[in-house]
Amino acid sequence: MSKSKKLYSFLTLFIAGLLFVIILTALITQRYWFQRLDQQVSTEAVNVSQYFNKQLERYQHIPDLLTSHYQIRQVLKQETQTYALSKILLDIQKTSGASDVYVLDAHGDVIASSNYQSDKSYIGSNYAFRPYFYQAMQGNRWTDYALGLRSGERGIFFSAPIYTGDESIGVIAVKVDIDKFEQDTEWLAGSNSAKFMVYGKDEVVFISNHPYWRLKQLRESDDYTWSEIQATHRYLDLQQQRLSNAITSTPYLEKSIWQIESSPQHHEQYVYGEAKLPLLDLDFVMLLPVSEARDNVQVSLILASLAYALLVAAMVFVFRRIAGYRQLLFTRNALESEVAQRTQQLENAHQALVQSAKLATIGQLSASVNHEINQPLSAMSTYLVASKRMLAKGMLDEAKQNMVNIELLIARVHKTVAQLKQFSRPSEHRLDWCQWQSCLNNALIVVGPKINSSGVTLEAEPHSMLIWGDPLKLEQVLVNLLSNAVEAMQGCAKKQISIRFEQDGEWELITISDTGTGLDLHTIESIFEPFYSTKSDNGLGLGLAISRSIIQSFGGELLAANNEADQGAKFTLRLKRKPHAEHN
Numbered sequence: 165m166s167k168s169k170k171l172y173s174f175l176t177l178f179i180a181g182l183l184f185v186i187i188l189t190a191l192i193t194q195r196y197w198f199q200r201l202d203q204q205v206s207t208e209a210v211n212v213s214q215y216f217n218k219q220l221e222r223y224q225h226i227p228d229l230l231t232s233h234y235q236i237r238q239v240l241k242q243e244t245q246t247y248a249l250s251k252i253l254l255d256i257q258k259t260s261g262a263s264d265v266y267v268l269d270a271h272g273d274v275i276a277s278s279n280y281q282s283d284k285s286y287i288g289s290n291y292a293f294r295p296y297f298y299q300a301m302q303g304n305r306w307t308d309y310a311l312g313l314r315s316g317e318r319g320i321f322f323s324a325p326i327y328t329g330d331e332s333i334g335v336i337a338v339k340v341d342i343d344k345f346e347q348d349t350e351w352l353a354g355s356n357s358a359k360f361m362v363y364g365k366d367e368v369v370f371i372s373n374h375p376y377w378r379l380k381q382l383r384e385s386d387d388y389t390w391s392e393i394q395a396t397h398r399y400l401d402l403q404q405q406r407l408s409n410a411i412t413s414t415p416y417l418e419k420s421i422w423q424i425e426s427s428p429q430h431h432e433q434y435v436y437g438e439a440k441l442p443l444l445d446l447d448f449v450m451l452l453p454v455s456e457a458r459d460n461v462q463v464s465l466i467l468a469s470l471a472y473a474l475l476v477a478a479m480v481f482v483f484r485r486i487a488g489y490r491q492l493l494f495t496r497n498a499l500e501s502e503v504a505q506r507t508q509q510l511e512n513a514h515q516a517l518v519q520s521a522k523l524a525t526i527g528q529l530s531a532s533v534n535h536e537i538n539q540p541l542s543a544m545s546t547y548l549v550a551s552k553r554m555l556a557k558g559m560l561d562e563a564k565q566n567m568v569n570i571e572l573l574i575a576r577v578h579k580t581v582a583q584l585k586q587f588s589r590p591s592e593h594r595l596d597w598c599q600w601q602s603c604l605n606n607a608l609i610v611v612g613p614k615i616n617s618s619g620v621t622l623e624a625e626p627h628s629m630l631i632w633g634d635p636l637k638l639e640q641v642l643v644n645l646l647s648n649a650v651e652a653m654q655g656c657a658k659k660q661i662s663i664r665f666e667q668d669g670e671w672e673l674i675t676i677s678d679t680g681t682g683l684d685l686h687t688i689e690s691i692f693e694p695f696y697s698t699k700s701d702n703g704l705g706l707g708l709a710i711s712r713s714i715i716q717s718f719g720g721e722l723l724a725a726n727n728e729a730d731q732g733a734k735f736t737l738r739l740k741r742k743p744h745a746e747h748n
Contacts, residue, residue, distance in 0.1 A: 193464040197457040209437030209450035227324035250280035264339040296323040300335040310398040318342040546613040598635040607642035624663035630742035633718040652680030672741035677734035
């Protein structure tokens with residue numbers, strides 16, 4: 165087959181497929197968007213009508229609250245001036261948000277009004293023909309809607325009778341302009357293109373956010389002729405104007421589409437939702453233009469066409485690459501073999517790293533054991549030598565005391581070994597309030613002989629405070645710090661260790677300072693790092709790292725610095741102290 169015939173066949177199949185996609189997409193998306201539009205308009209109709217009803221109920225109660233006002237009764241009994249009452253009604257009107265508040269006597273004449281200062285004041289007007297007046301005079305609380313006699317503006321009227329005993333002597337009326345309801349309702353509508361209308365049994369649209377529909381009749385009323393409507397004076401001398409509209413069916417909705425005149429010589433189709441305003445006996449209709457659904461359908465068609473074109477392009481691309489499939493298959497097999505080989509090499513390297521990590525851990529553990537046990541063993545050796553001399557001289561009591569000290573050191577070594585067994589796995593700290601002086605005394609049992617043999621003077625006043633921590637681990641820190649201080653003063657003329665105390669709120673600052681050579685300012689930040697050591701002959705650099713870790717586990721801090729006035733270094737323990745009031 166020639167290239168031109170292949171191209172012709174391909175284009176024919178492409179166009180046929182595109183037409184199928186467009187038709188299928190149109191059928192699916194039209195139903196979806198029309199049904200979604202129908203659900204939206206029904207929901208908005210219910211929500212907005214509920215808001216409308218609540219607002220009407222709020223204004224309905226205002227006349228009831230005013231009927232018991234004593235000045236209104238006095239005016240109707242001709243016991244006071246109407247001017248003062250009009251000022252009161254003006255304040256009530258401003259507070260309630262109503263348009264006008266006025267009082268009518270038993271004849272329907274307005275005797276006081278909140279708009280008494282306006283050119284369109286109601287005072288002197290007679291509204292005996294209004295249903296809200298004669299219904300109220302019959303004892304009914306009434307709600308009605310009509311065009312204002314003086315203003316010509318649309319309004320909703322609420323009224324209630326004013327009694328003296330069992331006799332109705334007048335009516336209190338409240339008027340609310342429709343503009344307020346239209347603005348609020350339009351704001352509540354979920355769509356900017358949403359329109360609504362409110363009409364009664366006379367089929368006259370009284371409320372709408374579309375000005376062209378207002379005061380026009382949708383259709384001929386089944387209950388009233390236009391002459392009967394005019395006789396009620398509800399719309400004053402309004403002439404009949406009919407909106408051209410029709411109901412058309414659609415296969416996409418269970419209900420019909422409303423086509424209505426939206427401007428002269430122009431009609432628009434709407435999906436509509438209905439609700440009731442029972443207080444006024446009116447029908448509320450929310451409308452959304454069908455064009456919204458159709459616009460969405462067009463967008464869906466465009467997207468579907470693009471997706472189809474991209475799919476065809478992708479298929480062409482795949483078919484054009486199928487000729488190199490065998491080469492790709494061979495390359496893939498070769499890569500899989502190489503990946504398997506590299507994976508095995510990585511696995512072997514991983515096992516070697518694991519073994520190295522185990523060896524490193526064992527080395528650190530051995531160093532820690534040596535560091536924590538060697539000093540007690542040295543102290544025991546010193547005590548044994550001293551005990552031999554004492555026994556030879558007959559100093560039995562002193563020798564006994566040395567034996568007690570050796571026994572304590574052996575117990576300490578056992579405790580240290582027991583703790584070091586937990587080195588390889590996490591363990592819970594047994595933290596509690598511990599006696600500082602007891603911890604220091606136990607630490608001196610280990611490092612005391614070294615201090616004495618080195619000619620070092622220790623200045624430490626007895627202190628009975630309680631410190632939060634683990635006693636054994638705190639002793640380890642003190643042994644390490646005191647031992648480091650002794651070693652730092654080798655070759656110095658003045659050898660002195662001082663322990664000072666300072667309170668900082670709930671914290672105790674314990675400073676251990678020496679008169680040695682001090683710390684190198686360039687390396688002072690590194691001395692707490694593992695394996696960092698300033699000892700050239702021995703030491704693995706674990707002591708200070710372990711000490712800081714222990715203090716941090718207590719919630720405290722271990723800081724290092726040089727003495728400001730004298731030579732030497734100082735290490736500060738920041739530990740939580742127990743208040744004196746809680747010691748017991």
